[in-house]
Amino acid sequence: MTKFSSAALIAAGLIATGPALAQSEPQGDRVEVNGMEMYYEVSGEGDPMIVLHGAHMNIDTMGEIIPMLAQTHTVYAIEFQGHGRTTDIDRPINYPNLASDVAAFMDAVGIEKADVFGYSMGAAAGLKFAIDYPEKIDQLIAASTSFTYEGMQEEYLAMVPDMGPEMFAFFEEGWAELAPDPEGFDAFIEKMIALEHETFDWTEDVGELEAPVLIIAGDADVVTLEHSVELFNLLGGGVMGDMGVPLPQSRLAIMPATSHTAVISQPDLLYAFIEPFLAGETPAGFFEQ
Known part of the structure; x- marks a missing residue:
């Protein structure tokens, strides 16, 4: 998650989402990526889509959105460095490295270009991937992310300096059940805490993106509403429709009464935003009847 992996924010998300619905027999496998053995699952049919989970999560805790996306896409859900299996x-866990891992994964399994759906840390990794590897991305769905460190709520930024390993202790049992090295939790958490402290500003890079982006955020998310609107404006959004010109390809969707961890627990609403975006569909106004 983009600076969102505190125990207070993540616990509810992992509990609420639970395991994914039964898919059409997703196929799990491992591939060598940048010196690690990366676990991934493939399901569905259609154009390729890479699914990127949030911090301290895995494929299972992404919930029902994966089988939904697999109805119309060949979904490649990956598990990031030190996560899941x-x-x-x-090596540090940071956004340039995570973006590099996505690119290397695509090369390893023979995907030239794909849509990307990312949540939280996965959305930030997806945004960085779009910036660093524009030739590999078709369209990006970024749920609950920021493009600068300062885009988070003040309450969250005030909490970051006090983060310590004890805040994440309750993750250890579940983490160890899947981890190839169950004894490596402390080293993993140190890297995740370091990620929380990393500052970044991709403003200039975002303004140069050509790939369409669907920004999704909760109205009570860790990212401020103002920041999500600023991201949309940088991508060409915020214009008036009904003026006889096509709308921008990028879009902004705000989920009502939704906290950060509640974003991923509403797959039906997410899917209702995602599929029309990927298909390039827009509602018809009065002047387009």
Whole structure:
């Protein structure tokens, strides 16, 4: 998650989402990516889509959105460094590295270009991937992310300096059940806490993106509403419709009464936003009847 992996924010999300619905026999496999053994699952048929989970999550805790997307796409859901069944390596967990892992994964399994859906940390990794590897991305769905460190709520930023390993202790049992090295939790958490402290500003890069982006955020998310609107404006949004010109390809969707961890627990609403975006469908106004 983009600076969102505190225990207070993540616990509810992992409990609420639970395991994914039964898919059409998703196929799990491992592939070597940048020195790690990355676990991934493939399901569905259609154009390729890469699904990127949030911090401290895995494929299962992404919930029902994966089988929904697999109705119309070949979904490649991956597990990031140190998460789920993917090995950890002697390397920081940061957004440039995560973006590089996505690109290397695509090369390893033979995907030239794909749509990307990311949630929280996965959305930030997806945004960085779109910036660093524009030739590999078709369209990006970024749920609950920021493009600068300062885009988060003040309450969250005030909490970051006090983060310590004890805040994440309740993750250890579930983490160890899947981890290739069940004894590596402390080293993994140190990297995740370091990620929380990393500052970044991708403003200039975002303004140069050509890939269409669907921004999704909760109205009570950790990212401020103002920041989500600013991201939309940088991508060409915020114009008036009904003026005889096509709307921008990028879009903004705000989920009502929705906290950060509640974003991923509403797959029906997410899917209702995602599929029309990917298909390039827009509602017809009065002047287009």
